[in-house]
Amino acid sequence: MPVNDYDIIVIGVGSMGSATCYELAARGYKVLGLEQFIIPHEQGSHTGQSRIIRKAYFEHPDYVPLLQRAYTNWKKLEELTGEQVYYQTGIVYHGSSEHPVIKGVKEAAKIHCLQIEDAVKKYSQFNLPSNFESICEPRAGFLRPEKVVTLYKDEAIKKGAIIHANEAVLEWKKENGQITVVSNMNTYYAKKLIITAGAWAERIITGLNVSLKVTRQLVVWVKPKKENVFFPGNFPCWLIADDKREGALYGFPFLSKEKFGEPAGMKFAWHHAAEETDPDHVNRDISEKEIDELVNWVAEYIPAVGNAEFSAAKTCLYTNTTDENFIIDHLPGYDKDVTIACGFSGHGFKFVSVVGEILADLAINGKTKQPLEFLSLKRFD
Template identity: 40%
Template structure:
């Protein structure tokens, strides 16, 4: 049986970052992944993911975001790939909405450069948008997007170049701790031993971490690319040189997010619901996007951007693995100190990829990390099974 310092189960976004960090530190690393690098079967695909620091989810994320931003730039240098574009970001809502108020609170608490705009100012600066008259917005110039598939591939390339043994197309069936204090991992092709294990299984967390009884909900999500109507607004207004990424929720409507045109007019204008999904099995996802799903998101998106039109350029599904409080699950396994876990990223984890790789590598190598991860404790009250 082959043996390593660390086995990483799942070489997608978080697992790939962990392999890259551990290999860069000189550890003997094995990464095991069911699919190919940069695949579209999980969560890390779709061409773009928003990066932002004025974080309405909780100001406690901001220090991690600062480190993640630096980590993406370092990965660009190491891989020679272009991954990040800062086109600005705007977070719009009525004054009491979490999208606006939470973003502003995070920006103020951490001294982030930002502007507060009225609805009139939003319309003047971004003519594709027509928010409600009483809406307010936080504009953050340092926000933008990252390329998820390119990031995952870049991490794998750098990790392999640093000596990591990455095996794609090899599905993990089980893992166990050994009497000597190590671990054994069983795949559909073999068995492997290691001193430490990192489990970053994405939507397959309920299967591979079932003993923890984590209350994870795997959901099928859809994102869509629509055609801008250029009759009222010039096409250039939708371009990434002039249009920001955005998140909007006003007076309790469904929260939406979107991007500028990142790949020219033929690529369309990507957007989607932020938290509207349907429960699914990751091995039996319905990948067909129906016309009524396109209709629903377009009707909602037009509340902010009335000049969005058809045809639908494309639509794709992805997977969210959601915790009850929508915070991540990152830490040492509560029953096995030689095992670390990273899962439940709840649809907003990709912007943290580089720093999560550092955190999980720290936990595997040292059992602790200097990064603040108390919010993600696997034993926190929100994750405890209900009595009975």
């Protein structure tokens, strides 16, 4: 095979792309992964130390079979590398029984026989309205995104994948049955193409029948006075669905610098489609006003946050579809030679370990065993 010829090229080696490069290389394919920044990096959607993983999926119960497989694959990654990426802390969902989040958690748990428990009196750290229910999902927890991306990238390279960081793809085309990919450094050829470009997906996927909205999301870390009360083991991941604003508040236990790196503290954020942005010109300046608003809102429900010491704040990008469900499909018009995965709408990381496998299946076999109808492009026609 000439030097620049590959079986499959992956555009974007972030969350989904790193796992995909690993899956393809592990199956013996000659794969090239092209990433415009270093791997991992802070410009896209995969930094910020932690990502919640849970199964009682209020967004849509059809995600649950994918999550069952994702949990299996996270374990495989840990066994392969000897590194821990999943931390079981449980998650507590708080909200009124009428709220779609609470209803959705119960529905998904019922359909898929998932363990959930009443948790009204379990955690005294919360201060909740009397009409709120509290439901605990004990097998939920969090993942470490930067570590995951690094491990998948390193394992892909060990299996023979070629990965180029700091190389941006400018354009691609299919001609005479072959894919040509042009980057700012070189031209490459392949039989198949997979695009996992996150917030830049709309730019590089030509002919998408739906628009993607990229938004700037704020994340804040604080250090409460009694840190140990919020350590994993004493405090879970949490999600609060009130009726005051759209979306939900969510957060994590206190993660120490020694074990999890900087920044130390309790991280929280507001899950909703925030201010729209251009991924190449994101306002990374964070005002005191926006931090205070978020801190004050969380402090209504976790009083210790009100007088906690500020630790850090960062921005990160969501890429939202119109229905907030992912897009995983072949791109129409290319005879199943181009596969895309995008629009993860702020809840995709927990699926990385199964999406890599699915994308490899779709590119190589043209199909997957996983039920994906609800994530197809057809739903937008």
